[in-house]
Amino acid sequence: MWRRISSHLSPLLQTRNSFLHTYVNQVQGGILKEKSQFIAFVLGGPGSGKGTQCEKIVETYGFTHLSAGDLLRHEISSKSENGSMILEIIKEGKIVPSEVTVKLILKSISSTDNHKFLIDGFPRTEENRVAYERIIGAEPNLVLFFDCPEEVMVKRILNRKQGRIDDNDETVKTRLKVFKELSLPVVKYYSKKGILHTINGDRTEDEISSQVREVLSAYEPIFR
């Protein structure tokens, strides 16, 4: 049974506290055990297979999957105050202001009773990354990067058929440009930090899954 310990703090402190230390106490055989929050960022170009693999990770390891794109699309469909601005940006394949995305991520984390999260499709720019670190005050435990040739990603996106407004020839061009110019520097940053794990995304789903399991199993003692 999980229980947040930050309920008596002010809302701001509470959010930050719950993020940094979620920490929930589990009574196990009479011993109060503390679990640390575990965050994995999942990066890769559009159509590289991030969402598909996140679903498998959820099934195998019990992570909570937070897709930044899904959180933003939910703001559009729920007609929230930022909904129309987000719609315009996604339609063009550009990047939503960091504050908006980070707040949505933070809100989801704080309202979820789990200590391990996959944050999929974020951070997409160095500015996103810095905003996340400023607001959250922590770095991820690890970063998975799905490396996939451009022509494979384009083919997958145009076959995706989920009715997404940005899955078309025109917007895909901008998304790929944004990925190369703005997102790859983030990948490089985490590589230098030594927490990046590159996965070959140009394989079958099962082959990719087994590469992912190889990486995650090494972290299992930490996030379990």
Ligand SMILES: Nc1ncnc2c1ncn2[C@@H]1O[C@H](COP(=O)(O)OP(=O)(O)O)[C@@H](O)[C@H]1O
């Ligand atoms: N390894 C794979 N081989 C072929 N198609 C894939 C593979 N992984 C995902 N797909 C398909 O490609 C499309 C894009 O995958 P998705 O997981 O949505 O990518 P992303 O979240 O990175 O945009 C989806 O239609 C998905 O079913």
Ligand SMILES: O=c1ccn([C@@H]2O[C@H](COP(=O)(O)OP(=O)(O)O)[C@@H](O)[C@H]2O)c(=O)[nH]1
């Ligand atoms: O942190 C984020 C994540 C997504 N997006 C927007 O949402 C779109 C779709 O992102 P998603 O991760 O859902 O799909 P992908 O491009 O990886 O297929 C992007 O092109 C951006 O316009 C954004 O602005 N910031």
